[in-house]
Amino acid sequence: MLAAQQRPRLIDERGLRTDGRRPDELRPIRIELGVLKNADGSAIFEMGNTKVIAAVYGPKEMHPRHMALPDRTVLRVRYHMTPFSTDERKNPAPSRREIELSKVIREALESAILTELFPRATIDVFMEVLQADAGTRLVSLMAASMALADAGIPMRDLIAGVAVGKADEVLVLDLNEAEDMWGGADMPIAMMPSLNKVVLFQLNGTMTPEELRQALELAKKGIAEIYQLEKKAIKEKFVEVS
Amino acid sequence: MRGQSEFVFPGDEIGIIEELLSGEGTYEEDGVVRAAVVGTTFVDMIYRKGNVITNRRPGFTALKKAKFVYFQVEQVKEDSAVGTIIGIEDRPVSSHLSAYIHISQIVNRRVERITDYLKPGDVVKAKPLGFTLPVPLTIKQPDLGVVLAKCSICGGDMVQIDEEHLRCTVCKNVETRKLPEARRRGS
Numbered sequence: 001m002l003a004a005q006q007r008p009r010l011i012d013e014r015g016l017r018t019d020g021r022r023p024d025e026l027r028p029i030r031i032e033l034g035v036l037k038n039a040d041g042s043a044i045f046e047m048g049n050t051k052v053i054a055a056v057y058g059p060k061e062m063h064p065r066h067m068a069l070p071d072r073t074v075l076r077v078r079y080h081m082t083p084f085s086t087d088e089r090k091n092p093a094p095s096r097r098e099i100e101l102s103k104v105i106r107e108a109l110e111s112a113i114l115t116e117l118f119p120r121a122t123i124d125v126f127m128e129v130l131q132a133d134a135g136t137r138l139v140s141l142m143a144a145s146m147a148l149a150d151a152g153i154p155m156r157d158l159i160a161g162v163a164v165g166k167a168d169e170v171l172v173l174d175l176n177e178a179e180d181m182w183g184g185a186d187m188p189i190a191m192m193p194s195l196n197k198v199v200l201f202q203l204n205g206t207m208t209p210e211e212l213r214q215a216l217e218l219a220k221k222g223i224a225e226i227y228q229l230e231k232k233a234i235k236e237k238f239v240e241v242s
Numbered sequence: 243m244r245g246q247s248e249f250v251f252p253g254d255e256i257g258i259i260e261e262l263l264s265g266e267g268t269y270e271e272d273g274v275v276r277a278a279v280v281g282t283t284f285v286d287m288i289y290r291k292g293n294v295i296t297n298r299r300p301g302f303t304a305l306k307k308a309k310f311v312y313f314q315v316e317q318v319k320e321d322s323a324v325g326t327i328i329g330i331e332d333r334p335v336s337s338h339l340s341a342y343i344h345i346s347q348i349v350n351r352r353v354e355r356i357t358d359y360l361k362p363g364d365v366v367k368a369k370p371l372g373f374t375l376p377v378p379l380t381i382k383q384p385d386l387g388v389v390l391a392k393c394s395i396c397g398g399d400m401v402q403i404d405e406e407h408l409r410c411t412v413c414k415n416v417e418t419r420k421l422p423e424a425r426r427r428g429s
Contacts, residue, residue: 040300059301060337061375068375114269114278120375121302149252152298154278156269157253194253194276231251234280238249241297 007182010167017179019048023172026162026222031233033150041151045143048176049133054143056151058123065120072115074122077106079140081129105141108190108199112145114154123153134180135163138188141200142230149234158230159199161190162222164215166205171215173222187212189219193227244292246285250277256292257285267294302339304330305370305377310386313341313379315364321345323360327377341377343368348381348420359420365390367422384423391419 010018017023027048036042039055046052062068079102083092094102109125125147127140138161145159165175166184180186185205191198207215243257244250256268256275264270265286267279277283281296299306305327312329327339343366348359360366367389368379381387391400391408398412402421409416 041298057301057337059303061302061339063338118303123301149280150298151300152279152296152303153300154267154269155252156271156276156278158251192253194255195271234251235249238280 008178010172010179010182011170015170017167017172017176019176023167023170024218024221026174026225027176029226029229031146031230033146033233033237039147039151041147041149041153043143043146043150045139045146047135047139047174049131050129050135050139051131052127052129052136052139052143054125054127054140054147056123056125056144056147056153059118059121059153060123062120062122068120068122071119073113073118075106075110075113075115075125076122077102077109077125077127077144079105079127079129079137081132081136085129085132101137101140104200104202105137105144108141108159109144109148111197111199112155112157112159112192113148114156117154134175134177135188138163138190138200141190142226146230146233150237157192157194157197158227158234159190160193160223160226160230161188161200162219162226163188164219164222166207166211171211171218173218185211185215187215187219189216189223191220191223193223244283244285246283248283249281250283250294251280252276252278256283256294262290262292265289265291265293267296268292301337302335302375302377303373304333305373308370310367310369311341311377311379312389313343313366313368315343315360315362315366318356318360318362320356323356324376328365339377340375341368341370341379343379343381347371347379350382358418360388361391361394361417361419363392364388364419381420387422388419389422391417393417 030046032044035044041056044053083089125144129136163175165186167179185207187203190200254277259273262275264275269278275292277294279296281294284293284295308330311327314325314328315323316325322342322344324342327341345353367386368381371378393410395415396413398410400408403409
């Protein structure tokens with residue numbers, strides 16, 4: 001384990017990354033909808049070695065009732081990492097990081113879901129990270145978005161997101177674990193592509209204004225690609241049913 | 243503007259507000275009518291509405307196409323009977339769903355006391371009037387009313403003796419209820 005702690009070369013002499021990808025290449029993506037019987041909607045979203053399962057319940061009546069809002073639905077979102085998702089066992093109790101990510105994901109979903117259609121109700125969204133390898137917040141958000149589409153909950157748009165970072169001063173799309181840990185910056189972005197609106201934007205590390213502009217363009221390209229894959233996965237599921 | 247029966251995803255444009263209003267399964271933003279759910283388009287040219295048809299009805303939205311629900315009375319107030327929906331058509335409801343029947347939605351005549359028609363514990367076949375929480379219900383129609391009742395004195399099973407009376411099988415107590423009209427013979 002200690003040997004792995006030494007900083008590896010992130011970009012080799014051929015310009016390829018540690019997993020053999022080009023700087024603007026995404027990891028392989030697999031999306032499957034309707035994987036759980038008991039949930040109103042569910043999905044598994046895999047991006048490289050990151051795997052997340054999401055389940056949606058509702059809209060249903062809010063309990064306790066005084067927590068309900070008179071004009072819109074309350075979203076209750078839980079992002080959680082399973083103890084076996086990391087290389088060393090993770091304590092299953094919700095950590096500060098998980099609580100914060102739940103909030104960030106909830107706010108992103110709130111801007112997508114038409115919450116005003118179901119006043120005094122609640123929608124529960126659960127996400128379990130099955131395997132973590134960088135980018136779990138975005139994969140969780142996209143898994144939740146797919147589960148919501150599977151449930152048939154009205155939304156403004158599907159959500160697609162990708163991280164852009166710096167590895168050895170090169171802008172790279174869709175970071176893996178090594179690039180996340182050793183790279184110069186990590187900027188996850190999620191968007192509603194049809195509406196051209198950003199729903200999640202964070203930045204760890206530093207970037208120059210020019211780098212940020214380039215990173216945004218790179219992210220948009222990746223998001224457009226993911227959006228098409230999401231649509232394909234939904235179509236497969238819905239055509240199979242009808 | 244989209245054609246009929248096209249497969250669309252949330253966010254896909256259906257039309258612009260000058261040509262269509264936002265109908266079922268759609269929303270309007272910045273003058274553009276877009277799909278809100280995955281489904282097929284139905285452009286209603288009579289009412290000029292863009293709709294997206296889906297067969298997914300999560301949570302209590304299953305009420306939207308329900309012809310009737312089963313409702314259990316929990317409390318009878320002065321102007322309404324409140325309780326829980328226990329089944330949507332013949333499917334049980336997984337989570338708690340509160341509903342009420344207003345005094346004006348029981349029968350087509352003046353109602354002195356709701357307890358002459360409904361009592362706590364009764365299971366009622368009713369029809370939803372809306373989809374807000376708590377759900378408003380009606381039992382005015384002839385085919386709607388109490389389908390299961392217990393004696394208010396001893397808790398015994400009740401059997402129907404005429405159009406609006408029930409008799410307890412244990413203590414022979416006779417009570418009144420709003421009962422669904424007996425089905426015609428042969429149906």
